[in-house]
Amino acid sequence: xxxxxxxxxxxxxxxxxxxxxxxxxxxxxxxxxxxxxxxxxxxxxxxxxxxxxxxxxxxxxxxxxxxxxxxxxxxxxxxxxxxxxxxxxxxxxxxxxxxxxxxxxxxxxxxxxxxxxxxxxxxxxxxxxxxxxxxxxxxxxxxxxxxxxxxxxxxxxxxxxxxxxxxxxxxxxxxxxxxxxxxxxxxxxxxxxxxxxxxxxxxxxxxxxxxxxxxxxxxxxxxxxxxxxxxxxxxxxxxxxxxxxxxxxxxxxxxxxxxxxx
Amino acid sequence: xxxxxxxxxxxxxxxxxxxxxxxxxxxxxxxxxxxxxxxxxxxxxxxxxxxxxxxxxxxxxxxxxxxxxxxxxxxxxxxxxxxxxxxxxxxxxxxxxxxxxxxxxxxxxxxxxxxxxxxxxxxxxxxxxxxxxxxxxxxxxxxxxxxxxxxxxxxxxxxxxxxxxxxxxxxxxxxxxxxxxxxxxxxxxxxxxxxxxxxxxxxxxxxxxxxxxxxxxxxxxxxxxxxxx
Numbered sequence: 001x002x003x004x005x006x007x008x009x010x011x012x013x014x015x016x017x018x019x020x021x022x023x024x025x026x027x028x029x030x031x032x033x034x035x036x037x038x039x040x041x042x043x044x045x046x047x048x049x050x051x052x053x054x055x056x057x058x059x060x061x062x063x064x065x066x067x068x069x070x071x072x073x074x075x076x077x078x079x080x081x082x083x084x085x086x087x088x089x090x091x092x093x094x095x096x097x098x099x100x101x102x103x104x105x106x107x108x109x110x111x112x113x114x115x116x117x118x119x120x121x122x123x124x125x126x127x128x129x130x131x132x133x134x135x136x137x138x139x140x141x142x143x144x145x146x147x148x149x150x151x152x153x154x155x156x157x158x159x160x161x162x163x164x165x166x167x168x169x170x171x172x173x174x175x176x177x178x179x180x181x182x183x184x185x186x187x188x189x190x191x192x193x194x195x196x197x198x199x200x201x202x203x204x205x206x207x208x209x210x211x212x213x214x215x216x217x218x219x220x221x222x223x224x225x226x227x228x229x230x231x232x233x234x235x236x237x238x239x240x241x242x243x244x245x246x247x248x249x250x251x252x253x254x255x256x257x258x259x260x261x262x
Numbered sequence: 263x264x265x266x267x268x269x270x271x272x273x274x275x276x277x278x279x280x281x282x283x284x285x286x287x288x289x290x291x292x293x294x295x296x297x298x299x300x301x302x303x304x305x306x307x308x309x310x311x312x313x314x315x316x317x318x319x320x321x322x323x324x325x326x327x328x329x330x331x332x333x334x335x336x337x338x339x340x341x342x343x344x345x346x347x348x349x350x351x352x353x354x355x356x357x358x359x360x361x362x363x364x365x366x367x368x369x370x371x372x373x374x375x376x377x378x379x380x381x382x383x384x385x386x387x388x389x390x391x392x393x394x395x396x397x398x399x400x401x402x403x404x405x406x407x408x409x410x411x412x413x414x415x416x417x418x419x420x421x422x423x424x425x426x427x428x429x430x431x432x433x434x435x436x437x438x439x440x441x442x443x444x445x446x447x448x449x450x451x452x453x454x455x456x457x458x459x460x461x462x463x464x465x466x467x468x469x470x471x472x473x474x475x476x477x478x479x480x481x482x483x484x485x486x487x488x489x490x491x
Contacts, residue, residue, distance in 0.1 A: 096484070148438045155435040162425045171488045172421050176435060179417055179481055183439050186470065190442040194449060 053218030084114030281370035420485035
């Protein structure tokens, strides 16, 4: 029993020191710089495979014809829009509880990417809706919830940009993101119940995806591709943000200012 | 000066009383949002025409949206002056939990802005031709829903009080969060008008209220502490 406890303590200590080390700005800057090209390569590789697989190789849908193929952009983008918000919420909690600088930076660097994926999901959904439902927009539960998510993202920008001091701004944003994350399930279900009360002419096709394996694989590949894209872009933004915020730190000077030799 | 310990309960009621007195001496802060509420509702017949049936159909939505906008408009005053003159700082420095003191402020604000609005709402609902069943449920949903609006709104104000031009940002932050309240509130009234069961929505609204009552003061306190740091 006691061994177990000691073990646990050591584990916690080790994890903690790992987190502290990894989250130290210079370390993150170095590691992310090394990892970025790899993610970039995976992104491009999976993107090419996913697009060819989805747009060319996958069989045509017996009901929707070729227009179903927009699924390969639409669904991964919608997944990313929610995934990124969850990442941001996690970072917000970490930033507020442990005051880890890096969490702030990852949070704020993720926001524009998340907003972009939300916008893509909405736009592609709308383009898909036109031939399928005969209208660009329905006040369906999913569509409305996604639209609200977009406004949550935009609110995050608005708040962050309105604050002059970036650190204060990040802390404000952390609180807002956490309040939003409490609200997301509420919004999601309330909108769903609201829309089922007045059911419009909608057919929600994703609820039970009885999807053919040849169609599914490119979809999953595209999801991986989008995740790698997110990581790559987020790293770029985070690194820039890090340099900007830490511009007075020694490691930045060392990194950016050429040594006296040249 | 002798040290006197005031109980938190006492502090709570003192803050409510103080805010009520302050507002009674500056009554325009209570009256203006109310006038706004009335004006928004009056705009609708001009915009959609005076067709009684149409107005009746949209009356729930109109009253709820107007109430929501009016409550948002009045939010700004909740912390602004206390922030400007340093009272808020004193509150945070006091020995009492900030979240409780903040709850007192939100409650006072609700008494001053939302309660008159709830009293006024049935009159306007009648003018729009709402059914009697609808009006009873409208009152009930406003009574449960407006505290949630005040609590969520106060989080937004606490986040933006230190910013210049925070008003527009405030609306961008909190309107998405208001949507569930709007859905359940107006959903219940619509059901009542159609003669359907309203219990479900009322319970959901009550659940939102309890949730907001517990979590919002913590978020408000945290946001105010950052605003003042």
